[in-house]
Amino acid sequence: MQDMIKRSVLLDMIYDAINTAPAALARVALYVAQDPEIVLGLSVAELAHNTDSGSASIVRFCRMLGFSGFREFKIALSGEIERARALDLAQCPNVLTLPPKLAVISTALQNSIAATARTLDIARVQDLAMGIRSARRVDIFGMGPSSVCADIVAMRLLWQGFPVHSPSSASMSHSLARTLDPTSIAIGISSSGVTEETKEFLEIANKAGAQTVAITTRLDCPIAQIADQVILVSSPGSWPEPGSASHVPAVVLLSEYLSRCLQE
Template structure:
């Protein structure tokens, strides 16, 4: 998609696309001001470029770019390996590569300060409700289970009706975590909306900063799913959320900051 922008977009956006295509890795360490300076554009042009790609902003673009770079790197490593060294069916190898890349890209995108803040909110919460529908219910269960084992008052229900009822009782001392890969699940959006209305702090865990659940919640924790775009019904977003769960628990086990 970046290459298409070079040929079809206005001059300012085309310059941005060309710069990124020539050295994508360097962009991962840049601020929006740095990229604007190096492309002789402005921050507003960078935002327009990101939105032309269907992304909400520069942070989400860097997460997506990191995932693409990681996928290309892993594919190149696999192609360089001698055929006799590969004892894996091509289909499984492709899935493994996609999962590894999504985990690595998510790791790059996680913000230490944000996860520290989340850990402190978990510590302070009187109750933590976690909800996800479909495959995301597995993610919700994993996260809730890890918190329970650490002694925190967490709970997850696969029933939207039950989760919505429990969300109504959270109040200002509660914390609601909603998991949805694409971020369009209405049950999850409603769960966060109900919890927020009671005064609870709400966090969306998703791949898109501009999705409905992210816009409903107080804040969003972003991860990168396997593949170019998350597929409805797929459970391939579970491993990055497992990484997030373990990362959060590391902070919770060390000390409050």
Template sequence: MQETRQTQPLLLDMIYAAINSAPTALARVALYIAQDPEIVLSLSVADLARNTGSGPASIVRFCRTMGFSGFRDFKIALSGEIERGRVLNLAQRTAPEDIYLPPKLAVLSMALQNSIAASARILDESQITGLATRVRAARRIEVFGMGPSSVCADILAMRLIWLGFPVHSPSSASLSHGLARTLDNSSLAIGISSSGVTDETKDFLSIARKTGAHTMAITTRSDCPVAQNAEEVIVVTTAGAWPEAGSAMHVPSIVLLSEYLSLCLQQLESR
């Protein structure tokens, strides 16, 4: 199944509209976010509730009216929107004579950098440290992805192989599914899907989970079908202005994750 992008209404436009159309408590939340979206990325539900004179339940309700399951997913989407806005602003103010690179290349370069920065903000240090602990304990590690995500699977697998861990990353869905059936509770299965709806990756995790292996999804949506078939989910973002479906838009974030995991593993080894 080829990975695709989903087109959604601009989140900030929805937030601005909620200022005038939402119930009073939710409109107050919308106004606070609209005034300084970036500061919201560093707040907890309790912080935002206190700053807006509302309760945590109102924050969750507001996020759901925006189409998200909770505050974490809302912040991930907001972070991506902020980064996309930066890219567009760069494109609007940069003239060809102002830069060494061609304008389109400069904008794409900035998009890649912003994608990494956005993912860095949402990666959970304790979760990655926990993953490092599981990697060290696993007797077998299977990593799988389809389309552009297969490149990401290879990047992660190769990084761990060079550190001496028993990792496989077959490019064939049928082979990965077959290998998943041979896992056990000493194994780790990692499925990577940018869209979060790739059937082959979902099935890979489902099969591995039935064997008792610990399963982890790496995706851009915590509530997607692929994530629902894993015990743990690591969320990365694809912030940036990407030209077409099929672009390797989440590769930079996977590189970041792979190197961060490598550092955590090295720190554990040094203790």
């Protein structure tokens, strides 16, 4: 029981830091939360590079959590990972019968949903729901696997009777974005946050006066810097692999929660 208390306290502190810590420390917290295990193999310099911060920020992050330095933090984090793995196996014994590669993917996707649920900015989702209720039109766009996410969110809203467009091509989305106005909402979805077509979609919508929302896994990305509001979801791994749809389950969670907010 004491180990479980320690585990929940440490993880809660990391998740809380994503939304409450200064920008550099928040990036470190998000990186650790998305894939704690990969952090164990990194040096201070490598973690600083991967999070676009400095070595001093890594040390400050560790001390903010109550550790004297990065080494002590990694020792504690390693213990958390092992305890969590043991707990998962105890609760889900059938996972032992799965092929190892399939078990890894299954666990990663479940963890991304759980991490998204824990770190989701509830107030921002509720604000988005309020905006959708009064919007003249809602345009949603994503490229590649994120286009699947756009279709999922759009279909959920359409079934609830909201005026939603989800163009399948970048040229069409950009053309339609030019017809938006301050009574409209433009939602751009990009797991990496660097998709040029999605960035342009939000830029055009901004110029048209629409409220813009970015759904991504990163705070320090181009679409997050352009949008009026940013909603973060978690993706398995430190950074999503090109072409991977691993962030789709987390967006499904967001879509269903947004739908519930709209029903209230």
